[in-house]
Amino acid sequence: MAEPKENIVMFPFMAQGHIIPFLALALHIEKTKSFTITFVNTPLNIKKLKSSIPPDSSIKLLEIPFNSSDHGLPPNSENTDILPYPLIISLLHASTSLKPAFKTLIEDIIEEQEGKPPLCIIADIFFGWTATVAKDLGVFHAIFSGAGGFGLACYYSVWSALPHRGVDSDEFELKDFKEASRFHVSQLPLSILAADGSDSWVNTDEVLAVPKGSA
Template identity: 40%
Template sequence: MEETNSHVVLFPFPAHGHISPYLALATRLHQYQSDLIITVVSTPRNIDFIRSSLPISTSINLHSLPFSPADYGLPQSESTIDLLPHQFPIFFSATESLRPAFDEFIADISTRDSVCIISDMFFGWTVDVARKHKAFHSIFLGMTGFSGAVILSLWLNLPHNLTSSEQFSLPEYSEVIVNRSELPVYLLFANGKDPLSLFMQRQLSSFYKTDVIMLNAIKELDPSGLVMLRKTFKTLVLPMGPFLGAPNLSALPSGNDSQIIEWLDLLPPASVIYIAFGSQESINSKQMMELALALEESGRPFIWAIRPPIGFSVKDEFKDEWLPLGFKARTKKDNRGLFVHDWAPQVRILSHKSTGAFISHCGWNSVLESLYYGVPIIGWPLGADQPFNLRVLVQLGVCVKVVIRNKETSKVEKEKVKDIMEMVMGENEKAREIRKKTKEIRDVIRGTWKEEEGSSMKSFMEFLEVSKTGAK
């Protein structure tokens, strides 16, 4: 790309967890090369969400691509947030219908601009559009290198189908042993002929063809994962994290934000447990009951971004019967906890001095936010890359595992949860070591964007430079 009249097109997958780091990336691009034309592309309703999340004075352009989920029997929200489990494979395949309009958009701007496309891993077909119009292409991978390498190997090879064993190694990385319990539910039942397998293999094969793989990851935290990616895909791999959403990008506006912060202000430092399992997921009803009992018996204050258990839509009305009898009333009477039934202001909570631990599904955005503010993690992965993120966190010494769930039968007992809370938040040697490690990692992460010397800054500047040279 030339330094003038250069156009960067960012194309996130239509899910809030994917969109937020893209907006942080767009802001960073504009900050360091203000003469770039920057356009974020998405579907109409997601463009409306993005527009509401950006400053009014932003110079970032937005472009809508027509999308009709109803044609596939899907909700009209154009996002994964309203999907039932059986609808996810349909939604993924439906997003391929965006290709003609995207191709037309790139064809138009490439007649006057030098174009760089930064696409989501689930939009792998964009690499062919880039080649067609002689555009530079990069895939932005919103996870750490280890998790990315493992997930890509699992989907591209489906090694779990070649054995009946509970454990198996990966074809490219014989040193990595995967437990069947770590497989995402959809992958567990994938056989290479089902629609989701075919979709994933079509998209992920693009990693072999792209010009650059960008990661929302930290070089110092995952050097072996970066080696794995580079070994397999033999392209430029650049860790450039963290791309963190500003507070208004981490949650939709909520009227109870001020109430939450005022409540936190009254509590001692590092005393509160924050519980959230992401915008898409939940735990099963038995696990929810045990977690509530553990919280009550621990006596520790908490904020729980709570959603209906597995089997219900995340937007269903919450029923108190899913919790121990009288639990919410006792919590309210003692002023010992807060339940958030809508969107929680996660960054505000994690950045508050009173927050001492995060019971998390280990989604990578949440992980980066927690570590950036020095909050230890109690890991409860539910799917996708989360079990492999957990491995990285445990190795770093900043996380303790509760359970890995890919079945509703995964057992969680209140005593175990209570013991882990104490292990992370108590006045014991293990807790002190976890807090010490977490603060060390916090300092590493905050140093990655230092001018000239930061590892992510170096990767970012390398990306700007290499993108000028043009596509393969």
């Protein structure tokens, strides 16, 4: 009898710009034929994903319960593609409510594998709270972002210091990342332009920040 394959659990944020790179990574990992891949998302996103999975793929799609109406969002709003910007922030906040269900989901996988935890959880950069679940259940945890390393470093620096708010001109530098040269405020996304440093989606470990000790 063949030895059961190690399970890798993947969980992207509910946006096509996050789901697509995660799926590409899942398909790449699948080519090694060494792992079982469990791809987690909300019901409507899983339904759409089914048509993107090759017929011969062994990737397991697993739904996590989510009702957008419970969070002040329009019915069936499970992806940023159908939401205006202010409601995208609401979806980001609402995603923290998935934590208990995600923990139960991982516990069920462990039970199905007779007490053996998944090899690792690969979670979205917006799902820092998954690191707490992984730590509680003894599962290795990694954060994945589809962005390039240079761009992600710039993004992290801008979010951390909001340097554009401390200058009189429309151009600014990243004090902790001089190699990045100068930026113009027109290059910033609305989320950063609207941030003032007190925004809960900037400061909470439960949304954007990755807890210490996470991979």
